[in-house]
Amino acid sequence: MNIDKKLNEMEPKDTPLLVLGYVILGMFLLLPLTAQATDNEVNLVQQGDNLTVDILQAGYGNTIRNLNSTTTPAVLNGATMNVSLQQRGIYNDIGIWTSGSNQVLDTYIEGDYNEVFLDNHGDYGQLKADIIGDNNYAWLEQGTTNSNQYNQLQLYQAGDNHDAYIEALSGNSNSIDVWMGNGQDDNYVYVLTGSGSDSNNIRVWQGKHDDGTTDTDETGGHEAYWIVSGDSNNLASYQTDVNRGGGGGDYHHLANYIDGNYNAVEHIQKGKAGHDGFVDITGDSNTVDLYQRGNGGQKWADIVLDGNGHTVDVEQRGSQSATAAIDLTYGTGAYTFDLSQNVTSSAATYSITGICNTSGGCSVSVNQNN
Numbered sequence: 001m002n003i004d005k006k007l008n009e010m011e012p013k014d015t016p017l018l019v020l021g022y023v024i025l026g027m028f029l030l031l032p033l034t035a036q037a038t039d040n041e042v043n044l045v046q047q048g049d050n051l052t053v054d055i056l057q058a059g060y061g062n063t064i065r066n067l068n069s070t071t072t073p074a075v076l077n078g079a080t081m082n083v084s085l086q087q088r089g090i091y092n093d094i095g096i097w098t099s100g101s102n103q104v105l106d107t108y109i110e111g112d113y114n115e116v117f118l119d120n121h122g123d124y125g126q127l128k129a130d131i132i133g134d135n136n137y138a139w140l141e142q143g144t145t146n147s148n149q150y151n152q153l154q155l156y157q158a159g160d161n162h163d164a165y166i167e168a169l170s171g172n173s174n175s176i177d178v179w180m181g182n183g184q185d186d187n188y189v190y191v192l193t194g195s196g197s198d199s200n201n202i203r204v205w206q207g208k209h210d211d212g213t214t215d216t217d218e219t220g221g222h223e224a225y226w227i228v229s230g231d232s233n234n235l236a237s238y239q240t241d242v243n244r245g246g247g248g249g250d251y252h253h254l255a256n257y258i259d260g261n262y263n264a265v266e267h268i269q270k271g272k273a274g275h276d277g278f279v280d281i282t283g284d285s286n287t288v289d290l291y292q293r294g295n296g297g298q299k300w301a302d303i304v305l306d307g308n309g310h311t312v313d314v315e316q317r318g319s320q321s322a323t324a325a326i327d328l329t330y331g332t333g334a335y336t337f338d339l340s341q342n343v344t345s346s347a348a349t350y351s352i353t354g355i356c357n358t359s360g361g362c363s364v365s366v367n368q369n370n
Contacts, residue, residue, distance in 0.1 A: 041065070042074075049078040049100070055085050062092040073097035073117060081105075087114065090133075094118075101125065109136065112159075119143060125151045134159040141167040142174060149173050156181075162188070169194035172230075179205040180222070188223045197230035198260075206252070207240040207271070221273075223253045231260045231283075241271035251275060251297055261285055261307075273297040274320075284333065285309040295319040299343075308333025315340045321347050328354035328362075335362045342369040 040062045042055055055064060064085060066072040073095035076083065081103040085094055092114045094107055101122040109116060112133045120127055121143035129138050140153045148171030155164055155178045166189065168174045174197070178189050189204055206222035222239045239252040251274035256265055261283040267290040269275040274297025279288055284307040292299040292315070299322040301314055306329065314337075316322035322341045334356065341348035348368050356362035 045075045047077050049080050051076065051078060051081040051083070053081075053083040053085075056088075057086070057092065058088045060089050060091060062087050062089060064094045064096070066095070073119060076100075076103075079103070079122070087111070090114070098122070098125075104128075109133070112136070116140075120151070121148065123149045123151065126154070127152070128154045129156070131155075131157045131162070132159060135161045137162070138164045139167075140165075141169075142171055143169060151175070153177070155179070164189040166191045167193070168197060168200065170196050172196075172198045172200070174200045176200065176202040177205075178203065179208065181205060181208045189225070191224070191226045191228075193228045193230060193233075195229045197228065198232055200228075200230065200233045202226065202228070202233065202235045204237045206238070208238065221251070224255070226256045226258070228257070228263070229259045230263075232262045233258075233260065234264050236266040237268070239269045239271065239275070241273070254278070256280070258286070259283060263287070265289070267291070269299075270294060275299050277301045279303045279305075281310070282306045287311045288313070290314045291316075292322070293317040298323065301325070303327065305335075308335075310335045312337045314338070315342075316348070317342045319344045321349075323348075324350040326350070326352045326354075328352075334358045334360055337363065338365045340367045340369075 040057050040059060042064045043066060064074060066074050076096065076098040077100060079100040079102050083105045085107045088110045090111045090113050092109060092111060095117040096105055097119045099121045101124050103120055103122060103125040105118050105120060106128045107116055109131045110133060113135050115137045116129050117139045118127045118129065119141045127140045129140060131138060136157060138155055140155055142148050142151045142153060150173050152175045153166055153168060157164065157180045162180055164178060166176055166178055168176060176191060180189060191202060191204060193200060204224045206224060224237050226235065228235060237254050239254055252269050252271060253276045254267060254269060255278040256267060258281045263286045265279060265288045267277055267279060269277055269292045271294050275292045275294060277290055277292060288303060290301055292301060295318045298320055299316045301324045303312060304327040314324050316324065322343050324339055326337060328335050328337065339350055
C-alpha cells in the first residue's frame with residue numbers, strides 16, 4: 001500500500017504504532033519521512049546522549065542521510081548511542097556522521113550496488129557493517145577529533161566486486177578487522193592510519209584463512225593496501241582462493257607501507273594463481289613474516305626496510321617460479337633475514353641488498369629447494 005494512502009486511513013490510536021515502526025528514540029531527534037513505491041528516505045539530524053535507533057528499509061533506492069541534504073551524511077551528536085540500520089534490496093545508501101564516545105553503529109545490507117558510509121569521532125566506539133551481495137562499497141572511518149582511541153572497525157563483505165576504504169586517523173589502541181569472503185573474487189580494500197597511530201590491531205582477510213578457515217569456491221583477484229604510521233602495531237593480511245573449482249581467475253596483490261617502530265607484520269598469500277607481495281617499512285625493530293604458497297602462478301615478494309634491528313622471514317612454496325627481492329640498506333643496527341624457496345618445477349631467484357655496520361654482524365640465511 002502506498003504510504004500516503006496508509007497515513008490517510010490511519011486512526012488516531014494507530015499513531016504510536018507508526019512511530020514505533022521507525023523506532024527513532026532520542027533527545028531532540030528530528031525525523032521527516034517521505035516514501036515512494038521504489039524509494040524510501042530517512043533523513044535525520046540529532047543532538048543529545050543515550051540515543052537508540054533501529055531502522056529497517058526494504059526495497060529499491062533506499063537512503064539514510066542528512067536532514068537538509070540527501071547527498072550528505074546524517075548527523076548524530078552525543079555520547080552512548082546504539083544505532084542499528086538494515087537495508088534489503090538494491091541501490092541502497094547509508095551515510096552517518098557521528099561525534100561522541102561509546103557509540104555503536106551497526107549496519108546490515110543485503111543486496112547489490114549498495115553503499116555504506118560510517119564516520120565516527122570519539123573513543124570506545126564500534127563501527128560494524130555486514131554486507132551480502134555484489135558490487136557493494138563500504139567506507140568506515142574513525143576521525144581525528146575527540147581523541148579516537150579504543151575503537152573497533154569491523155567490515156564483512158560477502159560476494160563479488162567489492163570496494164572498501166577503512167581509516168583510523170591518529171588514534172591509539174584501535175581494532176580494524178576486514179573480511180571479504182564466503183565465495184568471491186575481484187575485491188579491493190584500502191586501510192589507512194594517520195601519523196601517531198600506536199598499538200593498533202589490523203586484520204585484513206580476503207577469502208579468509210589463517211586460520212579462520214572458509215574454503216568456498218573463489219576465483220581470486222584480490223587486492224589489499226595498507227598505509228600505517230605509528231609504533232607497536234600488529235598488522236596481518238591474508239589472501240586465499242584455495243578451491244577455485246571454476247578455474248581461471250587473477251593473481252592476488254598485497255602491499256603494506258609502514259612508518260614506525262616495533263611493528264609486527266604478517267603477510268600470507270595462498271591460492272592457485274600468482275601472488276604479488278610488497279612490504280615497505282621505515283623505522284626500527286620491525287618484524288616481517290611473509291609467506292606465499294600456490295601452484296598456479298609466479299610468487300613475487302619485494303621487501304624494503306629502512307632502519308635498524310629488523311627481523312625478516314620469507315617463505316615461498318609450490319610449483320611455478322618464485323622471486324624475492326630484499327633491501328636492508330640502513331644497517332647500523334643488526335638485522336636477521338631468513339629466506340626459504342621451495343618450488344617443484346620452476347626456477348627460484350632472489351636478490352639481497354644489505355649494509356651491516358655492527359661489530360656483532362647481521363644474520364642472513366637462504367635455503368632453496370627445487
